[in-house]
Amino acid sequence: MTRGYFGVGIYHTKDGINVGTLWRSAANFGAAFVFTIGKRYKRQSSDTMKTPRHTPLFHYKDFDAFQATRPHDCQLVSIENQDSTGQVPGFYHPERAIYLLGAEDHGVPKPIRQESQHVIEIPCESGCFNVAVAGSIVMYDRMRQGWLR
Numbered sequence: 001m002t003r004g005y006f007g008v009g010i011y012h013t014k015d016g017i018n019v020g021t022l023w024r025s026a027a028n029f030g031a032a033f034v035f036t037i038g039k040r041y042k043r044q045s046s047d048t049m050k051t052p053r054h055t056p057l058f059h060y061k062d063f064d065a066f067q068a069t070r071p072h073d074c075q076l077v078s079i080e081n082q083d084s085t086g087q088v089p090g091f092y093h094p095e096r097a098i099y100l101l102g103a104e105d106h107g108v109p110k111p112i113r114q115e116s117q118h119v120i121e122i123p124c125e126s127g128c129f130n131v132a133v134a135g136s137i138v139m140y141d142r143m144r145q146g147w148l149r
Contacts, residue, residue, distance in 0.1 A: 004095035004096050004097075005032040005096055006030075006093075006098065006099065006139075007026075007031055007032055007033040007034065008022060008034055008098070008099040008100075008101070008135050008139060009098070009100055009101070010022065010035075010100075010101050010102070010131055010135075011037045011038060011063070011101070011103070011109070012039055012103050012106065013038075013039050013103055013131065014131075017132075018103075018131045018132045021132035021136075023055065023057060025135060026055055029139035029140065031139065033057070033058060034057045034058070035058040035066070036057070036059050036060070037060045037061075037066050038061070038063075071098075074094075074096040075094040075098070075118065076115065076116045077093075077100065077117065077118040077120060078108045078112065078119045078120075079100065079102075079121070080108045080119055080120075081107070081128050082121075084121035085118060086118065086120045086121075087121055088122045088123070091141070093141070093142045099138055099139070101134055101135050103131060120138075122134055
């Protein structure tokens with residue numbers, strides 16, 4: 001039996017398509033749940049896997065509502081390309097983790113990064129990754145370390 005679990009979500013997503021793509025990847029990588037903070041998700045026609053049947057999606061009005069229901073002893077890992085304390089290559093994923101991504105234009109706000117147990121970045125040549133792509137890379141790295149359930 002594999003131990004642990006993880007969830008992944010987006011803070012103030014800019015585009016619902018990103019949530020749909022992240023949700024599909026999350027189902028494929030074994031996420032326990034997906035969530036949005038601050039902006040609701042509308043079902044996308046591109047969801048051909050009927051993902052809601054396999055991986056739940058939660059909506060939180062704001063970060064405080066998210067924090068109030070965050071699972072006990074589950075580390076918050078912000079994925080951000082500023083103020084990071086580490087990079088995805090070399091990061092040891094916690095047994096219980098919640099990965100939080102920000103929209104491409106604003107990222108994860110500094111006060112939230114300060115409340116995170118980890119802030120990691122994905123190294124790249126220039127710019128930043130699409131939020132769904134970034135989440136997929138992090139989930140793949142978690143799976144690569146043997147955390148697939």
